[in-house]
Amino acid sequence: MTNYHNWWLASARDALYAPTGAAVVRRPDGSAGRHVGQEMDLETSYTVTAQIQVAAGLGHILPGEFLKKTTPGAPYTFPFAMLNYTF
Numbered sequence: 001m002t003n004y005h006n007w008w009l010a011s012a013r014d015a016l017y018a019p020t021g022a023a024v025v026r027r028p029d030g031s032a033g034r035h036v037g038q039e040m041d042l043e044t045s046y047t048v049t050a051q052i053q054v055a056a057g058l059g060h061i062l063p064g065e066f067l068k069k070t071t072p073g074a075p076y077t078f079p080f081a082m083l084n085y086t087f
Contacts, residue, residue, distance in 0.1 A: 001043050007036035009066060016066075025070045035064035041080075053084040 009015070012030030015023035043057030061067075061076045 001045070003039075003041040003043065005039040005041075007039065007064070009034045009036060025067075027066075027070055032069035033065035036066045037064035038062045045082075051086045053086075055082040055084070056080065 012032070012034050013026075013028060014034075015026035016036065018024050039059055039061045041057050041059045043055055045053055045055035047053050057080055059078050059080060061078075063071070063073045063075065067073055
């Protein structure tokens with residue numbers, strides 16, 4: 001399966017946040033724009049039982065204007081794994 005995401009900030013003065021809720025990257029004056037970037041994922045999954053599903057994949061982020069102005073702006077490729085359990 002493939003997925004595509006196009007990420008935008010809610011406003012130009014917004015930030016990217018860590019899972020803890022802390023701002024990780026921000027340009028308070030709004031000069032970095034709103035377009036964070038695009039993400040493409042390639043994913044495969046396997047149903048182990050009716051309750052358990054495992055998945056793994058590879059994601060690739062293409063930085064948008066915001067990431068290019070607030071970070072080194074390099075594309076980023078990352079592996080990921082998931083475990084879903086249905087009660």
